[in-house]
Amino acid sequence: xxxxxxxxxxxxxxxxxxxxxxxxxxxxNGKGKTTSALGMAVRACGHRMRVCIIQFMKGDLYSGxxxxxxxxxxxxxLHATGKGFCGIQGNPYPWTxxxxxxxxxxxxxxxxxxxxxxDLLILxxxxxxxxxxxxxxxxxxxxxRDKPPGLHLVLTGRDAHPQVIELADTVSEVNEIKxxxxxxxxxQPGIDY
Amino acid sequence: xxxxxxxxxxxxxxxxxxxxxxxxxxxxNGKGKTTSALGMAVRACGHRMRVCIIQFMKGDLYSGxxxxxxxxxxxxxLHATGKGFCGIQGNPYPWTxxxxxxxxxxxxxxxxxxxxxxDLLILxxxxxxxxxxxxxxxxxxxxxRDKPPGLHLVLTGRDAHPQVIELADTVSEVNEIKxxxxxxxxxQPGIDY
Numbered sequence: 560x561x562x563x564x565x566x567x568x569x570x571x572x573x574x575x576x577x578x579x580x581x582x583x584x585x586x587x588n589g590k591g592k593t594t595s596a597l598g599m600a601v602r603a604c605g606h607r608m609r610v611c612i613i614q615f616m617k618g619d620l621y622s623g624x625x626x627x628x629x630x631x632x633x634x635x636x637l638h639a640t641g642k643g644f645c646g647i648q649g650n651p652y653p654w655t656x657x658x659x660x661x662x663x664x665x666x667x668x669x670x671x672x673x674x675x676x677x678d679l680l681i682l683x684x685x686x687x688x689x690x691x692x693x694x695x696x697x698x699x700x701x702x703x704r705d706k707p708p709g710l711h712l713v714l715t716g717r718d719a720h721p722q723v724i725e726l727a728d729t730v731s732e733v734n735e736i737k738x739x740x741x742x743x744x745x746x747q748p749g750i751d752y
Numbered sequence: 753x754x755x756x757x758x759x760x761x762x763x764x765x766x767x768x769x770x771x772x773x774x775x776x777x778x779x780x781n782g783k784g785k786t787t788s789a790l791g792m793a794v795r796a797c798g799h800r801m802r803v804c805i806i807q808f809m810k811g812d813l814y815s816g817x818x819x820x821x822x823x824x825x826x827x828x829x830l831h832a833t834g835k836g837f838c839g840i841q842g843n844p845y846p847w848t849x850x851x852x853x854x855x856x857x858x859x860x861x862x863x864x865x866x867x868x869x870x871d872l873l874i875l876x877x878x879x880x881x882x883x884x885x886x887x888x889x890x891x892x893x894x895x896x897r898d899k900p901p902g903l904h905l906v907l908t909g910r911d912a913h914p915q916v917i918e919l920a921d922t923v924s925e926v927n928e929i930k931x932x933x934x935x936x937x938x939x940q941p942g943i944d945y
Contacts, residue, residue: 564805564821564830567812573945575938583783583943589924591778591788594795598787601794603942604823605816612757619760623798628757630797630825637757679942711943728937730929731782739921745768749796749872750776750904750922752766 580710582703582726586686586719587733590751595733596681596713597624603711604633608678611636611671615664615693616684616716618643618650622752640664645691654693661693668702672710679711686716686723696720703727773903775896775919779879779912780926783944788926789874789906790817796904797826801871804829804864808857808886809877809909811836811843815945833857838884847886854886861895865903872904879909879916889913896920 583599585592593614600610610633617639628637641664643650645657671677688694699714703726706712714723724730739747746752776792778785786807793803803826810832821830834857836843838850864870875895881887892907896919899905907916917923932940939945 564832566818566832567810569812570814571812572814573939575940577938579932579937579940581932581937581940581943584929585784586929587924587927589926590776590922591784591791591924591926594791595784595788595926597791597794598784598789598817599943601790601820601824602787602816602945603820605818605820606941608942617760619762619764621763621765623795624791625759625798627794627796627798627824627826631794631820632823632825633820639757639759711940724929727930728932728935729783729943730931731780731784732927732929733782733784733788734780734925734927736777736779736917736923736925737920738923739772739774742921744772744774744921745770746766747768747772747774747904748799749801750774750792752795 578709580706580708581728582706583713584719584724584727584730585713585715585733586717588717589733589735590738591733592715593683596683596715599679599713600635600681603679604631604635609634609676610679611677612681612683613664613667614639614641614683615661615688616641616644623749638667645693658693661688665694665698672702672706677710681713684716685714686719689720690718696722699723700726771902773899773901774921775899776906777912777917777920777923778906778908778926779910781910782926782928783931784926785908786876789876789908792872792906793828793874796872797824797828802827802869803872804870805874805876806857806860807832807834807876808854808881809834809837816942831860838886851886854881858887858891865895865899870903874906877909878907879912882913883911889915892916893919
């Protein structure tokens, strides 16, 4: 079950003159935000960097990355906090409970950020949490300002706040051109969850 | 060095009424296309699906996913074919050599596609290869038409061809809002490569 493949016979290694921890924002309404952050985790893993993923909006619905991450022989941790999407039909939890959960997740972020044990910290769907007021703008901005210089911080989720974008180094907006669900195709394992 | 973290106490599992192999296109000029495909590999790995990644444009410049993938205890293979970006300043190989490489990569795609041993097949930067005429539109369309119904096929790279988009189920366009390199920051390991 192990990985295999082919690589070039001779491999060149780039090294930037200066290593700098970046703030990366992946926003927009299209598919590929959380998955992009997961891909950065794979890359970081290849560089023997230490990764922590904190998922703000995940509920109890299984997503493949929970087990995928466990299969990685890397210094990587994933915390699926939260109670699912606040305000989405069928979600039974009151706003205050969502808020309490998100605030606990922020405590975890602050802890990991200053721990010195993490090189890449991914705040998955924190943009949504901010939009839903589960966390406050000032709290998020404070995290961005307090980021240690060497730490990479990735923030995902639609509706990224303009002031978050302002402080970021790299921002991508993932726009939906087409989505299978609009053709009546249900979410598929490995692709959508 | 192993993974750890927290998940909900109780986990619900969604299963679509019908499993269907999707064609997913991730295009646009922003950061997060290859990384998104890598993230789908992590998800698929969690579902114990078998993954094959064929990189069309990778040259001999090291990218973290090459080792990251090796750290995954999954049925996953990655082939970095190609000689780097054709036409980019400093690339020493003639177009014909790029074309030969891309054609070999297409042979590999066809082989894996009909092998029955792959659930998720990622054609990384094949859109660029098509744009540069290293592969022909008709060749790519034929692959899309020949795709076994259960196989997921992911095509990444900027400038996706309209006819490829036409045949796809899910298409995301990743647009650059900001990029660190425009502020003079060199590519950083774990984030950019």
